[in-house]
Amino acid sequence: MNEDKYTSLFDNFNPDMSPDSLFIHCLEQNLQAVEIVKKHTVEMQRRNRKAIIIAAITGFIVGLLSSFCYPFLLKTINSIAISGTAFATHISDYGSVYIWTLICLLTGILTYSAYDLTLSAQTTANNPKYNDR
Amino acid sequence: MTRLQFIRYVESNQRAVRRFLIALCCGDSALADDLAQDTFVKAYLSCDTFRDDGKFSAWIYRIAYNTFISNRRSKRPSESISEAATIDSADSSDKAFEYQELYMALDRLSEKERSAILLYYMQGYAINEIAEITESSTDAVRQQLSRGRQHLKGLLKE
Structure with a gap:
């Protein structure tokens, strides 16, 4: 079989196919579904980003305030050692460790x-069921 | 590429892609249509990142080929198409059986040989283009074409 015969094998190949309009209609429905999922994913990413930013700011402020309170807390812990018990002495010895762990x-x-509250608040705000109240 | 541009491209090229997939699936037009839908959806998802406008068509065929291969790997073995030839059709003018001999011959080729033959003789791609589409070397494509031709010659003469 020469090259032309191989080519002519497929030149005359015209299989039955479903109508073009049906194929395009199905494709458009699939693309619409893809658009919905993409939109939802972008929205979820936006909400997550907002929640992370608020959580980071909260963490920074709490950490900063706790750090300012550290000397006061250490003083309080050390004053417990005055009682002289073994437990009090132990607390006093490891006071800074316990305070930083607590912080x-x-x-x-x-x-x-x-983070959790911000995400919930955004979900509630976007949920029509809650907005109708 | 906007969605409208993409749909316009699909409208003008979907028949060729579906025809290729029908031959690749040895006449299973329902499967070919499903694979074609998957192909175009995947292409749509990635078309924003595609830059080389001149090779858009080859890129679509690459996705179609990979979609076909993934489908074959995940599919359970089914009956050979040669067994379908023994089924009598009530409608003697049923077009589905017009290409039965060709489908049976293609079914006996390996997936790579079949793809190389179809991309070369049906779609008119050059060997280096086929190598890009199937992610093989040009030597491998030449070998697949040569083997595919040998097998087809033998099978179509039977």
């Missing part, structure tokens, strides 16, 4: 809460 926990919890 980190507090900052982390408040940061996460700020």
Whole structure:
């Protein structure tokens, strides 16, 4: 079989296909679905970005305020050692460790809460069920 | 590329892509249409990042080829098309059986050989273009074409 015969094999190849209009209609529906998903993804990214920014600001402020309170907290912890018990002595020895752990926990919890509350608030604001009240 | 431009492109080229996929799927036009839909949706999702306007058509065929290969890998083995030839059609003028011999011959080729043959003889792509579409070397494409021709010659003479 020479080259021309191979080419002519497919030149005359005209299989039955579904109507072009039906194919394009299905494609347009699929593209519409893609657009909806893309729009939703962009919206979710925007909401997440806003929540992260608010959480970061909250974390920064809480961390800063807690750091300012550190000397006062350390003084309070050291005053506990006056009682002379073994527990009090232990608390006093590791006072700074406990205070910084407390500050980190507090900052982390408040940061996460700020993130969660911001996301929930945005979802509620965009939900027609809540806007109709 | 805007959505309107993309739809206009699809309207003028979808028949060629579907024809290619029907041959690649050895006559399964329903599957070919599904793959064509997947191809164009994938192309639409990536068309914003596509820069080389001159090779847009080849890029579409590349997506179509990859979509076909992914589908084959995820599909469970089905009955060979040669078994379908034994089924009598009630309608003797059924166009679906017009190309039965060709489909059976194509079905016996490997996927790479089939793709190379169709892209070369049906779509008229050059060997280096086929190499880009199928992500193979030009030597590999030449080999696939040569083997594909040998197999087709033997099968169509039977």
